[in-house]
Amino acid sequence: MAGRIKIRAQKKGEMTEVKALMRHPMETGMRKDQAGESIPAHFITDVAVLHGDQTVMQAHWGAAVSANPFLGVRFQGGQAGDAVRVVWTDNQGGTGEGETTIR
Amino acid sequence: MNKTEKGRVSRRRLLNWVALLSTAVALPARAWAAVTRPDTAFGATALDQALMALGETPTRHEGVIFTTPDIAENGAVVPIRVEVDQTVLPNVSKVYVLVEMNPNPLAAVFDIASGTEVYIETRVKVAQTGDLYAVVESDGQLFMASRETKVTLGGCGG
Numbered sequence: 548m549a550g551r552i553k554i555r556a557q558k559k560g561e562m563t564e565v566k567a568l569m570r571h572p573m574e575t576g577m578r579k580d581q582a583g584e585s586i587p588a589h590f591i592t593d594v595a596v597l598h599g600d601q602t603v604m605q606a607h608w609g610a611a612v613s614a615n616p617f618l619g620v621r622f623q624g625g626q627a628g629d630a631v632r633v634v635w636t637d638n639q640g641g642t643g644e645g646e647t648t649i650r
Numbered sequence: 651m652n653k654t655e656k657g658r659v660s661r662r663r664l665l666n667w668v669a670l671l672s673t674a675v676a677l678p679a680r681a682w683a684a685v686t687r688p689d690t691a692f693g694a695t696a697l698d699q700a701l702m703a704l705g706e707t708p709t710r711h712e713g714v715i716f717t718t719p720d721i722a723e724n725g726a727v728v729p730i731r732v733e734v735d736q737t738v739l740p741n742v743s744k745v746y747v748l749v750e751m752n753p754n755p756l757a758a759v760f761d762i763a764s765g766t767e768v769y770i771e772t773r774v775k776v777a778q779t780g781d782l783y784a785v786v787e788s789d790g791q792l793f794m795a796s797r798e799t800k801v802t803l804g805g806c807g808g
Contacts (some may be wrong), residue, residue: 562767575775577753592687603763604770607687611749611757611775613727619771622763 552645556631563625563649565596567618567633571643575610589639596620597632625649691746691756700748700755701785704792708785711793713739716784718797725776725801732760732784734768742768744787751780776801 553568569591576588590610596603596618603622618633625631632646694700701707717731734742745760745768757774768786776782779801785794 564769566771575753601763603766604760606758606760607692608758609692609754609756611752611754613773613775617729617771617773619731619769620760621767621769623766 550635550641550643552633552635552643554631554633554645554647556625556629556647556649558625558627558649559621562621562623563598563629563631564619564621565631565633567596567645569594569616569618569633569635569643569645571614571616571635571637573610573612573614573616577610589637591616591635591637591643594618594633594635596622597634598622598625599630688756688759691759692754694756695754697748697750697755697783703756704746704785706792708783708792708794710795711739711786713737714784714786714793714795716782716795716797718782718799720798721800721802722776723802725778725803727773728776728782728799728801729771729773730782730784731771732768732786733770734786736768739786739788739793742786742788745770746783746785746787747772747774748783748785749774749776749780750782751778752776 550570556563556565571591572589574586574589578586580586588610591608594606594608604620627649629649630646631649635643691700691703694703713735715733715735722728732745743762747757748755749757760770762768776799781796781798783794783796785792
């Protein structure tokens with residue numbers, strides 16, 4: 548299940564601001580469905596933000612990050628037109644990726 | 651003799667192939683390579699346990715700017731922001747976000763590339779009213795800021 552990511556990167560003075568919205572249920576594994584069966588944990592465990600081929604931020608997440616996670620980060624530098632990429636993997640082996648250019 | 655010679659060559663060739671293949675596999679994975687997941691801290695079920703797993707007890711520091719809502723109507727989606735004033739707290743390499751009242755307090759860890767801004771926005775689940783903590787690592791030391799968020803509707807309900 549490869550998820551798409553809505554992503555925007557905007558130059559703000561010396562910095563670049565990246566905003567990304569991922570589609571993911573972020574199930575904790577502690578909830579039960581209507582039949583009382585527990586819903587298996589399913590959440591994003593790793594996220595990285597790349598500027599060109601450089602990792603500017605890398606994160607490990609637990610199940611406490613909200614469903615359909617939002618991530619905003621800022622990094623120094625970046626020029627209009629540069630590629631910015633956000634990638635994730637989840638605990639079930641799923642991956643997601645989104646790419647944009649700085650404007 | 652000839653046979654052994656042949657065997658050796660093909661084994662070397664095989665090894666070369668393996669080496670080549672593993673480089674090819676390692677390349678896309680490079681983004682993850684730098685930091686390992688702090689499993690003990692993620693598995694902790696109480697705040698002090700989680701903090702202990704991170705190392706020393708963090709000291710409060712005004713350079714950690716932590717923004718959370720005073721009241722969250724929906725605990726499942728609580729927007730938070732962590733910034734660091736680098737003029738008073740430089741060299742921050744990690745940001746941890748912890749939620750006191752959650753079954754597993756550690757929610758997320760962010761590794762920040764050196765020489766860049768420390769600015770992170772995300773949304774977390776908060777089970778019930780309690781303190782939220784932003785802990786940052788700077789030169790191997792831990793500093794923090796905490797804020798109470800009142801939750802009207804819990805984040806772990808069905």
